[in-house]
Amino acid sequence: MDEKTAMFSFAGLTFDWSVIISTTVAMVIVFVLAVWMSRRLELKPKGKQNVLEWIIDFTNGIVDQQAPNSTGRGMKFYIFSLFMFIFVANQLGVAFNVNVGGVTYLRSATANPLVTMTLAMFSIGIAHYLGVQKLGFKNYFKTVYLKPMPFLLPINIIEQFTSFLTLGLRLFGNIFAGEMVLSLIWQLAVSHGIATMVPAFALMLAWQAFSLFIGAIQAFVFTTLTMVYVSEKTEVEE
Numbered sequence: 001m002d003e004k005t006a007m008f009s010f011a012g013l014t015f016d017w018s019v020i021i022s023t024t025v026a027m028v029i030v031f032v033l034a035v036w037m038s039r040r041l042e043l044k045p046k047g048k049q050n051v052l053e054w055i056i057d058f059t060n061g062i063v064d065q066q067a068p069n070s071t072g073r074g075m076k077f078y079i080f081s082l083f084m085f086i087f088v089a090n091q092l093g094v095a096f097n098v099n100v101g102g103v104t105y106l107r108s109a110t111a112n113p114l115v116t117m118t119l120a121m122f123s124i125g126i127a128h129y130l131g132v133q134k135l136g137f138k139n140y141f142k143t144v145y146l147k148p149m150p151f152l153l154p155i156n157i158i159e160q161f162t163s164f165l166t167l168g169l170r171l172f173g174n175i176f177a178g179e180m181v182l183s184l185i186w187q188l189a190v191s192h193g194i195a196t197m198v199p200a201f202a203l204m205l206a207w208q209a210f211s212l213f214i215g216a217i218q219a220f221v222f223t224t225l226t227m228v229y230v231s232e233k234t235e236v237e238e
Helices: 017-037 046-066 070-095 112-146 149-187 194-234
Strands: 007-010 013-016 098-100 101-108
Touching: 007 017, 013 017, 013 046, 017 101, 017 149, 046 098, 046 194, 070 112, 070 149, 070 194, 112 149, 112 194, 149 194
Parallel strands: none
Antiparallel strands: 007 013, 098 101
16 A cells, blocks of 8 residues: 655654644544543433443453552553543544545554554553552562563563564554555455446445454553553562
8 A cells, every 4th residue: 555644844853744633633532532421420321421431441441450459540541541542543544534635644543653653662661660660670670570580681671672562563553454455445446437336335344344343452452461561560470
């Protein structure tokens, strides 16, 4: 899939408009949804309040399963926000793909490795920070880098780096591949007029439904792994 993006430079750095616009749109959608669903809360929830409470219970369950302690309680809002952002960002390219003059301005934010690697850096960074905060640097270093045996230190260092890479690249690969398939289906649709338009339209609807499922699964996987890493770095193995 050959796509061009608009770039601009500021303070010696190069920025991609598609990343800025897509990320901003995803954040705005999450904020608006959260505000809308939390308006006029009732003791007996219904409608949109039910949806919000289900999402909160779902993300709280992810946290409680991995870290049912004070560390986990402090992570609940982050995991809720992270899940919502990734889910919405994953779906943007399925619902909208704004391309003007051959230049893409809006797509799934998570179809760009810069976004997914940044999210991974935040999650892994928080896990290491909480490990030092809870255990102290000495016990943190022993738990993360010297277990089960001190001579495995080089392997444990590599493992921390590969965890960061796989966390970000897994999300990017799945969403980017989904957008590539949609692009190929669209090319098929316009290749031979009505003969390919009808079957391609049905195929596109089916793939969009599948992409919705994949987007939700990837949001779940990312947030679950975030809590796994937090748990690994804040719990001392006996």
